[in-house]
Amino acid sequence: MVDRTLDMPPIRPEFIRGRLGKAEAGDVARPLTVVEKVANNNGVRKLSILIALVIVWQLYTVVLDVEPLMFPQFTDTMVALWSSLISGKLVLRIWSSVYVLVQGYAAGLVLATVFTVFAVSTRLGSDLLSTLTSMFNPLPAIALLPLAMLWFGLGNLSLIFVLIHSVLWAVALNTHTGFMAVSDTLRMVGRNYGLTGVRYVALILIPAAFPSILAGLKIGWAFAWRTLIAAELVFGANQGSGGLGWFIFENKNNLETAHVFAGLFTIIVVGVVVENVIFRNIEIRTVQKWGMQR
């Protein structure tokens, strides 16, 4: 026989606490100190990394006396940036790129809307969308540029064509996936209150699928911006008034390397502003406020 009492936990006396005291080890809640706040600020931390990188860049070029034709100093780049900004030349280039981009992006969105409406309302549409997306998604938009030049010549129309291609599939696919993922419960709620047709889509499906739609818009933008710069490099050369891609190409031909760097810098800045300011703000005001995304 085994003595079972040995496997039992010890029996302890019960107790009930009277009044509970204040927390003694440290504060339960206190405002953070300035240093803690600054260290917690993402912007501050990232800015310090950037400053460090700039210092490394400047030291590298000055100390090792690097040939400015190959790798200009940070200060030279800034001077080039400043001079082309105030001469208005760079501003014109930025405007030219953004103008084409907005047209292509808008046209892509309109087409994506048409496709998604078709895909949501009919099975043929849904099949068509998924087939076309899986076909065209792996095809880099820039690969269509030669064909676009053949069809539409060396104008903005060719650029817009490749931009549409880069926006359309990402946005349509994400929106459609988002619609499909809207829960049955929410759908039933919408119909319970008499929503049908366009009102149902606008008041239930679109907001409910917004995280996914926004992701599509962001991917579409990223594709479009990269595609546009690449396309401008290819045929800005044949055109008097090109965009940022052409600005880089032109300055490389003139061996103005500092200006090439200034062009690259501008492309980065535009990208960062759109992604981290415009889209970020939309996110904060919508999906994050609604708790649909962290």
Add this chain to the structure above:
Amino acid sequence: MTAAVTAAGATVAAASNLRPLLEVRGVTLQYKTPEYLVTATYRVSFDVYRSDRFVLLGPSGCGKSTLLKGVAGYMPPVEGEMRLNGQAITRPGADRAMVFQEFDQLLPWKTVQGNVMFSLLSSGKIKDRRQAEEQALRYIEKVNLTKFRDAYPHMLSGGMKQRVAIARAMAMEPEILLMDEPFASLDALTRRKMQEELLQLWDDIRFTVLFVTHSIEEAIIVGSRILVLSPHPGQVKAELNAHQHGHSSIGRAEFTSLQRRIHDMLFSDRIEEQESKTHG
């Protein structure tokens, strides 16, 4: 005994209102999937009178939710008919406001007040925004959420979310409230509190509710009349009175005996099932 109960029920019904508000007659509801056909409820009939707290009770899978979806107008019956105020039910409508079990029934992009106003405005029940806001606030106050009117659903606890859903449905002042296990995802303490609040609201406004649950205790506490359903396919087993029971009667002899009766009723199915299996 049975005759006496029916007769008493009939006189009470006749005194308060002559016609049932909701008539369900021999309703069969089916799901067709690509592979098979499921009969969820088979020839179910019942009548709900104005101010009833009518409970559909049965084990999981006996077609309670399906029946509610039928009444709500999401699913047409393959047999039988459903009438609200004598009108055949053909599509979803705001005269039958639904409260679901799932917390995601609230629109995450609208505040508490926005959610309640949404039902009023989108159904066209109230056209004027100011009036809709007043109505919304009145019902938000009834569920004790005035402090949280500007909060978004993701900031609320499960119980608070369900209270918003109830306020949203009640603000519509529908002919009948349809509640599908609204408290089933809540912890026991919160569930009990919500049941009390619902009964208080009923005392206050005297709405009509069709309430689905799989808990015998909840059915007896919340319901004034209980429709007991048996599974596979869902069929009516009995219709019982429970208007005399509330939280205060838990543990009393009549409460326990009713609980026992329903329990045996639901349990006998399984015994019969097992017997038919062993014998057949």
